[in-house]
Amino acid sequence: MSESFFKRGQPMTLAALAALCGASLENGDPADVVVDGIAALDTAGPRDIAFLENPKYGGLLAETRAGAVITSRRHRHLARAGLPLLMTAHPSAAFATVGRTLFPDALKPQRLTSPGISAQAHVSSSAVVEDDVTIEPFVVIADGVHVGSGTVISAGAMVGPGCHIGRDCSIGPGVSVQHALIGNRVILHPGVRIGQDGFGYTPDRNQLTKMVQIGRVIIQDDVEIGANSTVDRGAVRDTVIGEGTKIDNLVQVGHNVVIGRSCVIVGQVGIAGSVTLGNGVSVGGQTGFKGHVTVGDGAQIAAVSVVAGDVPAGARWGGMPARPVREWIREMATLTAIAKDRRGAERDDGNGNDA
Known part of the structure; x- marks a missing residue:
């Protein structure tokens, strides 16, 4: 090597x-x-x-x-x-x-300094930090935070008031965690943003009025979230990510989204607010979800798809808009054949001669 x-x-x-x-x-x-x-x-x-x-x-x-x-x-x-x-x-x-x-x-992200709590970190006196926790320089741990044993919080990370982080977690450099409860053995890669407010506005005469987002983010055990991904807190419900789910880099998870257990979500996926993904769902890269749709357990969504409606459990969908894969393939084959025939007709004047 x-x-x-x-x-x-x-x-x-x-x-x-x-x-x-x-x-x-x-x-x-x-x-x-x-x-x-x-x-x-x-x-x-x-x-x-x-x-x-x-x-x-x-x-x-x-x-x-x-x-x-x-x-x-x-x-x-x-x-x-x-x-x-x-x-x-x-x-x-x-x-x-x-x-x-x-x-x-x-x-998981490597520890940058020696074990223990750095003198250059700010840890609130009301925070509860269990034994064997590493908190690196320039970390901010706010009031009422609870950090479980074996967890490493890397340089420049921020954990907001009242948040709980479980045991043996890895919080990467520059991560921000707000309004969140995080389970055990969770990995957040550098630049992850957890718990900021979602994109919620309502028309009011000639302007947009911002709606408050007062929910939480619940991240269950053994979840891994890739670099620079974002998980918005809920509006009036919680945003939830089920145990064992793996999320790639550059993924957007909107407010009130519920993701089941053992899901796989590949890079550059965008999940709009109030989407529900069942257990064991797989989502290919650069796929977008319309708000309020439900995807059943075990469903597979092909890369570069747009999911605009509910997807049954166990289904394999793809395309724009997404539909059953076999149907999508047939439609693409038909369109290709029509386009080919039309190109041939445009080259021919109807008498076998070039137009």
């Missing part, structure tokens, strides 16, 4: 890694080979482990210098002679397990 900001992990044998991630070594592959890093197939060295799941990159198995590769049995014939292979039905999941083990510090 090339030079990295993360130190190499504790060396592990292939036998230990195979047991860790539920993979199996091919007969004759050396179980005692030691690796301590992860890398891509084309940049890996002899002490790195790589993986192959997408057949698009299958040709690299013949050229890689990796110490070992995690892959599936359907790709083993592509490997160079002597390359140790860890076989599994789910290579990317196994590779993720190996990476988490070798580089646990890469799972």
